[in-house]
Amino acid sequence: MDLVNSTSELKIQDTDRQNKREDYIDWKDYFMAMAFLAAKRSKDPCFQVGACVVNKENKIVGIGYNGMPTGCNDDDFPWGKNTPSPLDSKSLYVCHAEMNAILNKNSADVKDCTMYVGLFPCNECAKIIIQSGIIEVVYLSNKSWDKPKYAASRKMLDAAGVKYWQYIPKQKKIEITFIPSCSSSSS
Numbered sequence: 001m002d003l004v005n006s007t008s009e010l011k012i013q014d015t016d017r018q019n020k021r022e023d024y025i026d027w028k029d030y031f032m033a034m035a036f037l038a039a040k041r042s043k044d045p046c047f048q049v050g051a052c053v054v055n056k057e058n059k060i061v062g063i064g065y066n067g068m069p070t071g072c073n074d075d076d077f078p079w080g081k082n083t084p085s086p087l088d089s090k091s092l093y094v095c096h097a098e099m100n101a102i103l104n105k106n107s108a109d110v111k112d113c114t115m116y117v118g119l120f121p122c123n124e125c126a127k128i129i130i131q132s133g134i135i136e137v138v139y140l141s142n143k144s145w146d147k148p149k150y151a152a153s154r155k156m157l158d159a160a161g162v163k164y165w166q167y168i169p170k171q172k173k174i175e176i177t178f179i180p181s182c183s184s185s186s187s
């Protein structure tokens with residue numbers, strides 16, 4: 001942060017602060033960023049996914065990330081994949097971000113809501129999305145697009161009329177600094 005060290009600089013900054021900020025993030029970046037922030041809670045060593053459910057009034061009604069079910073200790077359950085025994089593989093245990101976001105809802109239901117999610121939903125998540133009444137999915141990565149479970153997901157979302165589209169963020173990075181950006185410069 002620049003140090004304000006002269007009266008004239010102070011005046012310029014004060015004038016600037018009379019006007020509305022123009023570099024605020026838009027709703028879509030905001031909701032996707034919330035999904036990405038939630039993903040930072042994930043213990044998965046390979047892929048952290050976050051999801052954020054938003055209603056028609058742009059209010060967040062649910063948020064979640066991929067993790068072990070409640071009561072299943074993160075340290076006791078496996079995080080590996082392709083293990084000799086499938087019982088030692090995370091895929092049998094991990095709750096997907098989409099499911100957690102829906103189950104964590106703080107509203108009666110998520111009908112007509114939009115889900116922002118870091119990864120295009122798998123077939124199991126697509127079923128839950130459809131059944132919950134979500135009508136739109138905004139995703140960022142489609143890394144496994146051609147795998148059968150993602151093709152099945154699209155097939156179900158298409159049949160159920162759930163819209164989905166890939167979001168290209170306006171900015172590559174959103175930084176959070178735990179220091180106030182506008183402290184009062186004059187009394």
Ligand SMILES: O=c1ccn([C@H]2C[C@H](O)[C@@H](COP(=O)(O)O)O2)c(=O)[nH]1
Nearest residue numbers: 044046047049066096097121122125
């Ligand atoms: O729809 C989805 C698909 C996957 N996930 C989670 C589940 C796992 O924790 C990772 C995927 O790990 P891989 O190592 O790429 O198999 O992502 C999800 O939350 N939602």
Ligand SMILES: [Zn+2]
Nearest residue numbers: 096121122125
């Ligand atoms: Zn899934």
